[in-house]
Amino acid sequence: MSEASHLDQLRDEFNRWAEAGRGEGMEQEHLPIVLPVLDRMGIEPDDNILDLGSGAGWLSRLLSEQLPEGRVVGVDVSDEMVRRSRRRHSDLDNTMFVVGSAEEIPWDAGFFTKAISVESAYYWADPARGLREIFRVMREGGSLWVLINYYQENPHSHQWGEVLTIPVHLLSAKEWADKFREAGFADLAYEQIPDPTPAPEAYTGRWFRDANQLRAFRQQGALLIHGIKPRL
Numbered sequence: 001m002s003e004a005s006h007l008d009q010l011r012d013e014f015n016r017w018a019e020a021g022r023g024e025g026m027e028q029e030h031l032p033i034v035l036p037v038l039d040r041m042g043i044e045p046d047d048n049i050l051d052l053g054s055g056a057g058w059l060s061r062l063l064s065e066q067l068p069e070g071r072v073v074g075v076d077v078s079d080e081m082v083r084r085s086r087r088r089h090s091d092l093d094n095t096m097f098v099v100g101s102a103e104e105i106p107w108d109a110g111f112f113t114k115a116i117s118v119e120s121a122y123y124w125a126d127p128a129r130g131l132r133e134i135f136r137v138m139r140e141g142g143s144l145w146v147l148i149n150y151y152q153e154n155p156h157s158h159q160w161g162e163v164l165t166i167p168v169h170l171l172s173a174k175e176w177a178d179k180f181r182e183a184g185f186a187d188l189a190y191e192q193i194p195d196p197t198p199a200p201e202a203y204t205g206r207w208f209r210d211a212n213q214l215r216a217f218r219q220q221g222a223l224l225i226h227g228i229k230p231r232l
Contacts, residue, residue, distance in 0.1 A: 010078075011079065017078070033222045037147055044070070047114050048112050050112045053102075055076060057089050070113075073095075077101045082097045082099050102117075103124065116144075116146075119149060145224065149223075152171060153173055173225065186230045191223075192224070194221035
């Protein structure tokens with residue numbers, strides 16, 4: 001599949017998610033694993049932060065509250081997600097939302113001091129190219145933080161590849177770290193962030209076999225990979 005076809009598929013799928021209201025539900029699902037990442041990022045009041053795969057804009061909103069002198073730019077491949085984010089968060093003077101992809105970020109080089117992507121990277125058409133593009137728009141000394149639940153070391157998410165209607169990349173922590181390094185990032189590290197949310201007594205959704213698998217998935221945790229754009 002060509003990159004253009006992949007992006008068209010992503011746009012169509014996440015436009016459907018937006019119209020179904022699924023973007024707004026992501027905050028409740030992801031907040032328990034995102035808050036520890038925000039603590040690790042060392043956010044400064046004047047940071048310029050890229051939120052890549054911003055969806056309904058909930059993370060951009062949280063970031064904006066910590067940036068009285070900075071800016072947040074949310075980028076999403078879904079034009080419907082971007083429209084809804086602009087409408088819902090029109091009161092945020094330091095935040096804007098634009099249509100784009102990991103492979104083509106519509107921003108100047110060397111602008112962002114930090115970048116974060118939550119539950120987006122395994123959807124990218126070309127992860128290696130996406131990381132190179134993030135590297136381009138980041139300032140020297142800036143840090144990239146990628147958080148994903150779909151990766152090799154968490155077998156309790158592997159069935160998602162069969163449930164999703166769009167192609168995804170199932171990579172290991174080392175494979176992601178290697179791609180970071182090849183894109184130019186240094187001081188690489190990765191860890192797993194468990195989700196402390198209690199599992200329900202019964203589960204009837206399509207993402208997990210049963211409540212026990214959901215519980216094991218949360219205990220295994222999301223994969224966090226981060227690195228820094230070196231100073232020349």
